[in-house]
Amino acid sequence: MAKRHTSQEVQPAFFSILNEQWFDFPSEAKYGKSRPVTDFEKLSRVGEGTYGIVYKARDTKFDKIVALKKMRMAGTKDGIPVSGLREINILLNLRHDNIVELKEVVVGKSLNSIFLVMEYCEQDLASLLDNMPAPFSETQVKCILIQMLKGLRYLHENFIIHRDLKVSNLLMTDKGCVKIADFGLARKFGLPSKPMTPTVVTLWYRAPELLLGSKIQTTAIDMWAAGCIMGELLAHRPLLPGRSEIHQIELIIEMFGTPSDAIWPGFSDLPALSNMTLRKQPYNNLRHTFTWLTDAGIRLLNFLFMYDPNKRATAEECLESSYFKEQPHPCDPELMPSFPQHRLKRKAPEEKRQETKSSMSKNSDLFSDFGVGPTSAKKKK
Numbered sequence: 134m135a136k137r138h139t140s141q142e143v144q145p146a147f148f149s150i151l152n153e154q155w156f157d158f159p160s161e162a163k164y165g166k167s168r169p170v171t172d173f174e175k176l177s178r179v180g181e182g183t184y185g186i187v188y189k190a191r192d193t194k195f196d197k198i199v200a201l202k203k204m205r206m207a208g209t210k211d212g213i214p215v216s217g218l219r220e221i222n223i224l225l226n227l228r229h230d231n232i233v234e235l236k237e238v239v240v241g242k243s244l245n246s247i248f249l250v251m252e253y254c255e256q257d258l259a260s261l262l263d264n265m266p267a268p269f270s271e272t273q274v275k276c277i278l279i280q281m282l283k284g285l286r287y288l289h290e291n292f293i294i295h296r297d298l299k300v301s302n303l304l305m306t307d308k309g310c311v312k313i314a315d316f317g318l319a320r321k322f323g324l325p326s327k328p329m330t331p332t333v334v335t336l337w338y339r340a341p342e343l344l345l346g347s348k349i350q351t352t353a354i355d356m357w358a359a360g361c362i363m364g365e366l367l368a369h370r371p372l373l374p375g376r377s378e379i380h381q382i383e384l385i386i387e388m389f390g391t392p393s394d395a396i397w398p399g400f401s402d403l404p405a406l407s408n409m410t411l412r413k414q415p416y417n418n419l420r421h422t423f424t425w426l427t428d429a430g431i432r433l434l435n436f437l438f439m440y441d442p443n444k445r446a447t448a449e450e451c452l453e454s455s456y457f458k459e460q461p462h463p464c465d466p467e468l469m470p471s472f473p474q475h476r477l478k479r480k481a482p483e484e485k486r487q488e489t490k491s492s493m494s495k496n497s498d499l500f501s502d503f504g505v506g507p508t509s510a511k512k513k514k
Protein backbone atom coordinates (compact mmCIF):
# COMPACT_ATOMS: atom_id res chain seq x y z
CA MET A 134 0.00 0.00 0.00
CA ALA A 135 1.29 3.49 -0.84
CA LYS A 136 2.46 5.46 2.19
CA ARG A 137 0.26 8.39 3.11
CA HIS A 138 2.83 9.72 5.52
CA THR A 139 6.34 10.58 4.42
CA SER A 140 8.74 8.32 6.19
CA GLN A 141 12.37 7.58 6.60
CA GLU A 142 14.35 4.69 7.97
CA VAL A 143 17.02 6.52 9.92
CA GLN A 144 20.73 5.69 9.70
CA PRO A 145 23.67 6.62 11.92
CA ALA A 146 25.73 9.39 10.26
CA PHE A 147 26.26 12.04 12.89
CA PHE A 148 28.88 14.21 11.23
CA SER A 149 27.24 14.58 7.87
CA ILE A 150 24.32 16.22 9.66
CA LEU A 151 26.61 18.84 11.10
CA ASN A 152 28.23 19.53 7.74
CA GLU A 153 24.93 19.78 5.91
CA GLN A 154 23.56 22.02 8.58
CA TRP A 155 26.39 24.54 8.34
CA PHE A 156 26.14 24.60 4.54
CA ASP A 157 22.50 25.63 4.90
CA PHE A 158 23.33 28.61 7.10
CA PRO A 159 22.67 32.10 5.79
CA SER A 160 26.00 33.77 4.98
CA GLU A 161 25.88 36.12 8.00
CA ALA A 162 25.75 33.26 10.49
CA LYS A 163 28.07 31.07 8.43
CA TYR A 164 30.89 33.58 8.15
CA GLY A 165 30.82 34.74 11.74
CA LYS A 166 29.01 38.08 11.47
CA SER A 167 26.57 37.26 14.26
CA ARG A 168 25.71 40.10 16.61
CA PRO A 169 26.78 39.85 20.25
CA VAL A 170 24.16 39.05 22.87
CA THR A 171 25.16 42.32 24.60
CA ASP A 172 22.91 44.00 21.98
CA PHE A 173 20.01 42.58 24.02
CA GLU A 174 18.66 43.66 27.39
CA LYS A 175 17.31 40.78 29.40
CA LEU A 176 13.85 41.50 30.80
CA SER A 177 12.77 38.22 32.42
CA ARG A 178 13.06 34.49 32.24
CA VAL A 179 9.99 32.97 30.56
CA GLY A 180 10.73 29.30 30.22
CA GLU A 181 13.18 26.53 30.59
CA GLY A 182 13.34 23.25 28.74
CA THR A 183 15.73 20.38 28.30
CA TYR A 184 17.85 22.20 25.73
CA GLY A 185 17.84 25.79 26.89
CA ILE A 186 16.59 28.64 28.99
CA VAL A 187 14.33 31.18 27.33
CA TYR A 188 14.30 34.89 28.21
CA LYS A 189 12.13 37.78 27.23
CA ALA A 190 14.59 40.44 26.04
CA ARG A 191 14.75 43.78 24.25
CA ASP A 192 16.82 44.19 21.12
CA THR A 193 18.39 47.55 22.03
CA LYS A 194 19.51 48.22 18.43
CA PHE A 195 16.04 47.93 16.90
CA ASP A 196 13.97 48.47 20.07
CA LYS A 197 12.06 45.19 19.62
CA ILE A 198 10.89 42.64 22.20
CA VAL A 199 12.21 39.17 21.39
CA ALA A 200 12.63 35.74 22.97
CA LEU A 201 16.24 34.66 23.51
CA LYS A 202 16.91 30.96 23.91
CA LYS A 203 20.32 30.15 25.31
CA MET A 204 21.49 26.79 24.02
CA ARG A 205 22.62 24.43 26.71
CA MET A 206 26.23 23.39 26.29
CA ALA A 207 26.41 21.17 29.37
CA GLY A 208 27.34 17.58 28.64
CA THR A 209 28.61 18.24 25.10
CA LYS A 210 32.23 17.55 24.14
CA ASP A 211 32.34 19.54 20.93
CA GLY A 212 30.55 22.78 21.75
CA ILE A 213 27.07 23.25 20.34
CA PRO A 214 24.84 20.21 20.90
CA VAL A 215 23.50 18.60 17.74
CA SER A 216 19.92 19.27 18.89
CA GLY A 217 20.78 22.99 18.87
CA LEU A 218 22.27 22.81 15.39
CA ARG A 219 19.22 20.96 14.11
CA GLU A 220 16.88 23.52 15.66
CA ILE A 221 18.85 26.42 14.18
CA ASN A 222 19.09 24.90 10.73
CA ILE A 223 15.48 23.85 10.52
CA LEU A 224 14.05 27.09 11.89
CA LEU A 225 16.23 29.36 9.75
CA ASN A 226 14.77 27.72 6.66
CA LEU A 227 11.11 27.95 7.71
CA ARG A 228 8.73 30.88 7.32
CA HIS A 229 5.08 30.43 8.28
CA ASP A 230 2.58 32.28 10.46
CA ASN A 231 2.13 29.19 12.63
CA ILE A 232 5.80 28.37 13.15
CA VAL A 233 7.81 30.39 15.65
CA GLU A 234 10.19 32.64 13.71
CA LEU A 235 13.92 32.38 14.33
CA LYS A 236 15.18 35.86 13.52
CA GLU A 237 18.90 35.36 13.99
CA VAL A 238 21.57 33.58 16.00
CA VAL A 239 23.74 35.70 18.31
CA VAL A 240 26.84 34.84 20.28
CA GLY A 241 27.77 35.29 23.93
CA LYS A 242 31.12 36.23 25.47
CA SER A 243 32.58 32.78 25.13
CA LEU A 244 32.61 31.55 21.54
CA ASN A 245 30.61 28.45 22.30
CA SER A 246 27.70 30.28 23.87
CA ILE A 247 24.90 30.66 21.37
CA PHE A 248 21.50 32.31 21.63
CA LEU A 249 18.54 31.94 19.30
CA VAL A 250 16.67 35.21 18.79
CA MET A 251 13.02 34.36 18.19
CA GLU A 252 9.81 36.31 17.89
CA TYR A 253 8.31 36.67 21.36
CA CYS A 254 5.04 34.88 22.13
CA GLU A 255 3.16 35.87 25.27
CA GLN A 256 1.74 32.49 26.21
CA ASP A 257 2.31 28.80 25.91
CA LEU A 258 -0.76 26.59 25.82
CA ALA A 259 0.41 24.27 28.63
CA SER A 260 0.58 27.09 31.15
CA LEU A 261 -2.67 28.53 29.89
CA LEU A 262 -4.47 25.19 30.22
CA ASP A 263 -3.14 24.75 33.74
CA ASN A 264 -4.10 28.24 34.87
CA MET A 265 -7.24 29.36 33.09
CA PRO A 266 -10.37 29.05 35.25
CA ALA A 267 -12.71 27.86 32.47
CA PRO A 268 -11.74 25.58 29.58
CA PHE A 269 -11.35 26.96 26.08
CA SER A 270 -14.72 27.05 24.35
CA GLU A 271 -15.12 24.75 21.35
CA THR A 272 -14.93 27.69 18.93
CA GLN A 273 -11.57 28.64 20.51
CA VAL A 274 -10.36 25.02 20.44
CA LYS A 275 -11.13 24.88 16.72
CA CYS A 276 -9.25 28.14 16.17
CA ILE A 277 -6.18 26.73 17.94
CA LEU A 278 -6.39 23.37 16.14
CA ILE A 279 -6.70 24.90 12.68
CA GLN A 280 -3.61 27.02 13.26
CA MET A 281 -1.66 24.05 14.64
CA LEU A 282 -2.72 21.94 11.64
CA LYS A 283 -1.68 24.67 9.18
CA GLY A 284 1.72 24.79 10.85
CA LEU A 285 1.98 20.99 10.69
CA ARG A 286 0.88 20.89 7.05
CA TYR A 287 3.64 23.39 6.22
CA LEU A 288 6.25 21.38 8.18
CA HIS A 289 5.28 18.09 6.58
CA GLU A 290 5.18 19.64 3.09
CA ASN A 291 8.71 20.80 3.78
CA PHE A 292 9.82 17.32 4.86
CA ILE A 293 10.12 18.15 8.56
CA ILE A 294 8.85 15.89 11.35
CA HIS A 295 8.61 17.89 14.58
CA ARG A 296 8.83 14.84 16.88
CA ASP A 297 7.97 16.68 20.10
CA LEU A 298 4.55 18.17 19.57
CA LYS A 299 2.77 18.88 22.87
CA VAL A 300 0.82 21.73 24.44
CA SER A 301 3.93 23.31 25.99
CA ASN A 302 5.43 23.61 22.50
CA LEU A 303 2.42 25.52 21.18
CA LEU A 304 2.92 29.22 21.81
CA MET A 305 0.33 31.95 21.39
CA THR A 306 0.79 35.65 20.70
CA ASP A 307 -1.43 38.38 22.12
CA LYS A 308 -3.13 38.45 18.71
CA GLY A 309 -4.25 34.82 19.14
CA CYS A 310 -1.73 33.48 16.64
CA VAL A 311 -0.64 29.94 17.54
CA LYS A 312 2.99 29.03 16.76
CA ILE A 313 4.65 25.63 16.84
CA ALA A 314 7.94 25.95 18.76
CA ASP A 315 10.88 23.87 20.00
CA PHE A 316 12.53 22.21 17.03
CA GLY A 317 15.27 20.56 19.09
CA LEU A 318 14.07 17.08 18.15
CA ALA A 319 12.82 17.91 14.65
CA ARG A 320 14.25 16.06 11.63
CA LYS A 321 14.34 16.79 7.94
CA PHE A 322 13.64 13.61 5.99
CA GLY A 323 16.38 12.67 3.62
CA LEU A 324 19.13 13.72 5.99
CA PRO A 325 20.86 10.73 7.49
CA SER A 326 20.57 10.85 11.24
CA LYS A 327 21.24 8.71 14.27
CA PRO A 328 19.25 5.52 14.82
CA MET A 329 15.76 6.27 15.99
CA THR A 330 15.26 6.27 19.69
CA PRO A 331 11.72 5.36 20.76
CA THR A 332 11.95 8.05 23.45
CA VAL A 333 11.33 10.90 20.99
CA VAL A 334 8.05 12.67 21.69
CA THR A 335 7.04 13.28 25.29
CA LEU A 336 5.33 10.15 26.64
CA TRP A 337 1.74 11.40 26.80
CA TYR A 338 1.84 12.38 23.11
CA ARG A 339 3.85 9.39 21.86
CA ALA A 340 2.39 7.32 19.01
CA PRO A 341 1.86 3.56 19.47
CA GLU A 342 4.38 2.67 16.73
CA LEU A 343 7.11 4.47 18.73
CA LEU A 344 6.02 2.85 22.00
CA LEU A 345 6.16 -0.55 20.29
CA GLY A 346 9.67 0.05 18.94
CA SER A 347 9.08 0.73 15.22
CA LYS A 348 12.28 1.73 13.37
CA ILE A 349 10.35 3.86 10.89
CA GLN A 350 9.54 7.48 11.64
CA THR A 351 6.80 9.19 9.70
CA THR A 352 4.93 12.46 9.84
CA ALA A 353 2.14 10.34 11.39
CA ILE A 354 3.88 10.57 14.78
CA ASP A 355 3.13 14.31 14.78
CA MET A 356 -0.48 13.57 13.86
CA TRP A 357 -0.96 11.20 16.82
CA ALA A 358 0.40 13.98 19.05
CA ALA A 359 -2.02 16.40 17.34
CA GLY A 360 -4.87 14.02 18.29
CA CYS A 361 -3.67 14.05 21.92
CA ILE A 362 -3.60 17.85 21.84
CA MET A 363 -7.13 18.00 20.36
CA GLY A 364 -8.34 15.64 23.11
CA GLU A 365 -6.56 17.66 25.80
CA LEU A 366 -8.00 20.98 24.60
CA LEU A 367 -11.53 19.53 24.46
CA ALA A 368 -11.36 17.64 27.77
CA HIS A 369 -9.27 20.31 29.55
CA ARG A 370 -6.95 17.60 30.88
CA PRO A 371 -4.28 15.40 29.28
CA LEU A 372 -6.00 12.60 27.36
CA LEU A 373 -3.48 9.78 27.87
CA PRO A 374 -1.29 10.71 30.87
CA GLY A 375 0.88 7.59 31.15
CA ARG A 376 3.33 7.19 34.03
CA SER A 377 5.60 4.81 32.13
CA GLU A 378 5.83 3.39 28.62
CA ILE A 379 3.89 0.28 29.65
CA HIS A 380 1.24 2.40 31.35
CA GLN A 381 1.06 4.60 28.22
CA ILE A 382 0.39 1.53 26.04
CA GLU A 383 -2.27 0.37 28.55
CA LEU A 384 -4.02 3.76 28.43
CA ILE A 385 -4.02 3.72 24.63
CA ILE A 386 -5.53 0.22 24.58
CA GLU A 387 -8.10 1.19 27.19
CA MET A 388 -9.19 4.12 25.02
CA PHE A 389 -8.98 2.64 21.52
CA GLY A 390 -9.06 -1.15 21.96
CA THR A 391 -6.28 -3.67 21.30
CA PRO A 392 -4.70 -3.31 17.85
CA SER A 393 -4.41 -6.29 15.50
CA ASP A 394 -2.86 -7.15 12.14
CA ALA A 395 -6.32 -6.77 10.63
CA ILE A 396 -6.46 -3.02 11.37
CA TRP A 397 -2.69 -2.43 11.41
CA PRO A 398 -0.81 -4.66 8.94
CA GLY A 399 2.63 -5.51 10.30
CA PHE A 400 1.57 -4.77 13.87
CA SER A 401 2.51 -8.19 15.27
CA ASP A 402 6.07 -7.82 13.88
CA LEU A 403 6.79 -4.69 15.93
CA PRO A 404 9.95 -5.25 18.04
CA ALA A 405 8.45 -4.61 21.49
CA LEU A 406 5.79 -7.28 20.99
CA SER A 407 8.35 -10.07 21.16
CA ASN A 408 8.51 -9.69 24.94
CA MET A 409 5.08 -8.35 25.86
CA THR A 410 1.49 -9.55 25.69
CA LEU A 411 -1.16 -6.89 25.25
CA ARG A 412 -4.40 -6.98 27.20
CA LYS A 413 -7.48 -7.84 25.08
CA GLN A 414 -9.86 -4.88 25.01
CA PRO A 415 -12.24 -4.92 22.03
CA TYR A 416 -13.93 -1.48 22.43
CA ASN A 417 -13.19 2.05 21.30
CA ASN A 418 -14.09 4.30 24.25
CA LEU A 419 -13.61 7.68 22.59
CA ARG A 420 -17.39 8.26 22.40
CA HIS A 421 -17.75 7.55 26.15
CA THR A 422 -14.99 10.04 26.92
CA PHE A 423 -16.41 12.82 24.73
CA THR A 424 -20.14 12.24 25.15
CA TRP A 425 -20.99 15.81 24.12
CA LEU A 426 -18.83 15.95 20.98
CA THR A 427 -20.50 15.87 17.54
CA ASP A 428 -20.03 12.88 15.23
CA ALA A 429 -17.72 14.99 13.04
CA GLY A 430 -15.53 15.72 16.09
CA ILE A 431 -15.39 12.03 17.04
CA ARG A 432 -14.60 11.10 13.43
CA LEU A 433 -11.70 13.54 13.34
CA LEU A 434 -10.31 12.23 16.64
CA ASN A 435 -10.61 8.63 15.43
CA PHE A 436 -8.84 9.56 12.17
CA LEU A 437 -5.96 11.12 14.16
CA PHE A 438 -5.79 8.03 16.40
CA MET A 439 -5.67 5.41 13.63
CA TYR A 440 -3.31 2.71 14.88
CA ASP A 441 -1.84 2.14 11.40
CA PRO A 442 0.40 5.18 10.73
CA ASN A 443 -0.27 4.78 7.00
CA LYS A 444 -4.01 5.24 7.55
CA ARG A 445 -3.73 8.04 10.13
CA ALA A 446 -5.00 11.48 9.09
CA THR A 447 -2.59 13.91 7.46
CA ALA A 448 -2.68 17.60 8.45
CA GLU A 449 -4.18 18.40 5.05
CA GLU A 450 -6.98 15.85 5.56
CA CYS A 451 -7.72 17.21 9.05
CA LEU A 452 -8.07 20.72 7.68
CA GLU A 453 -10.74 19.40 5.29
CA SER A 454 -12.70 17.85 8.20
CA SER A 455 -16.37 18.72 8.48
CA TYR A 456 -15.72 19.32 12.19
CA PHE A 457 -14.23 22.71 11.26
CA LYS A 458 -17.11 23.54 8.92
CA GLU A 459 -19.99 22.88 11.32
CA GLN A 460 -21.28 24.92 14.28
CA PRO A 461 -19.71 26.26 16.40
CA HIS A 462 -17.35 27.69 13.79
CA PRO A 463 -13.72 28.39 14.69
CA CYS A 464 -13.32 31.91 16.08
CA ASP A 465 -11.07 34.49 14.48
CA PRO A 466 -7.57 34.38 16.11
CA GLU A 467 -7.95 38.08 16.92
CA LEU A 468 -10.92 37.15 19.12
CA MET A 469 -8.92 34.69 21.22
CA PRO A 470 -8.60 35.88 24.82
CA SER A 471 -5.09 37.10 25.63
CA PHE A 472 -5.07 36.08 29.32
CA PRO A 473 -2.59 38.75 30.52
CA GLN A 474 -3.16 37.59 34.11
CA HIS A 475 -1.58 34.19 33.32
CA ARG A 476 1.66 35.42 31.78
CA LEU A 477 3.52 35.30 35.06
CA LYS A 478 2.44 31.76 35.77
CA ARG A 479 4.35 30.04 33.00
CA LYS A 480 7.07 28.26 34.91
CA ALA A 481 5.34 26.58 37.83
CA PRO A 482 2.73 24.56 35.97
CA GLU A 483 5.24 23.52 33.36
CA GLU A 484 7.38 21.96 36.07
CA LYS A 485 4.41 19.87 37.17
CA ARG A 486 3.94 18.45 33.70
CA GLN A 487 5.40 15.04 33.19
CA GLU A 488 8.38 15.02 30.86
CA THR A 489 10.40 12.05 29.71
CA LYS A 490 13.47 13.64 28.25
CA SER A 491 16.58 13.59 30.44
CA SER A 492 16.90 16.66 32.60
CA MET A 493 20.24 18.40 32.64
CA SER A 494 21.78 20.63 35.28
CA LYS A 495 19.77 23.83 35.43
CA ASN A 496 21.97 25.76 37.84
CA SER A 497 24.57 27.35 35.59
CA ASP A 498 24.74 31.13 35.53
CA LEU A 499 23.08 31.77 32.23
CA PHE A 500 22.81 35.49 32.71
CA SER A 501 26.55 35.98 32.59
CA ASP A 502 26.64 36.60 28.83
CA PHE A 503 24.22 39.51 28.90
CA GLY A 504 25.35 43.08 29.13
CA VAL A 505 22.77 43.68 31.83
CA GLY A 506 22.89 41.67 35.06
CA PRO A 507 20.04 39.83 36.79
CA THR A 508 19.53 42.57 39.39
CA SER A 509 18.44 45.01 36.70
CA ALA A 510 15.86 42.61 35.23
CA LYS A 511 12.61 44.46 34.63
CA LYS A 512 9.36 43.06 35.87
CA LYS A 513 7.36 41.22 33.21
CA LYS A 514 4.41 43.16 31.90
Ligand SMILES: Nc1ncnc2c1ncn2[C@@H]1O[C@H](COP(=O)(O)OP(=O)(O)OP(=O)(O)O)[C@@H](O)[C@H]1O
Pocket residue numbers: 179180181182183184185186187200202233251252253254255256257297301302304314315316317479490
Ligand atom coordinates in the same frame (compact mmCIF):
# COMPACT_ATOMS: atom_id res chain seq x y z
N1 LIG B 1 9.55 32.38 21.20
C1 LIG B 1 9.16 32.25 22.48
N2 LIG B 1 8.46 33.23 23.08
C2 LIG B 1 8.08 33.11 24.37
N3 LIG B 1 8.32 32.03 25.15
C3 LIG B 1 9.01 31.02 24.61
C4 LIG B 1 9.48 31.06 23.26
N4 LIG B 1 10.13 29.91 22.98
C5 LIG B 1 10.06 29.18 24.10
N5 LIG B 1 9.39 29.82 25.09
C6 LIG B 1 9.11 29.34 26.46
O1 LIG B 1 10.19 28.55 26.91
C7 LIG B 1 9.75 27.19 27.16
C8 LIG B 1 10.87 26.24 26.76
O2 LIG B 1 11.22 26.48 25.42
P1 LIG B 1 11.58 25.31 24.42
O3 LIG B 1 10.42 24.35 24.42
O4 LIG B 1 11.97 25.87 23.10
O5 LIG B 1 12.84 24.69 25.15
P2 LIG B 1 13.34 23.21 25.15
O6 LIG B 1 14.55 23.15 25.99
O7 LIG B 1 13.54 22.76 23.75
O8 LIG B 1 12.09 22.49 25.82
P3 LIG B 1 11.74 20.95 25.94
O9 LIG B 1 12.31 20.45 27.23
O10 LIG B 1 10.22 20.95 25.95
O11 LIG B 1 12.28 20.26 24.75
C9 LIG B 1 8.46 27.03 26.36
O12 LIG B 1 7.58 26.05 26.89
C10 LIG B 1 7.87 28.43 26.45
O13 LIG B 1 7.18 28.60 27.67
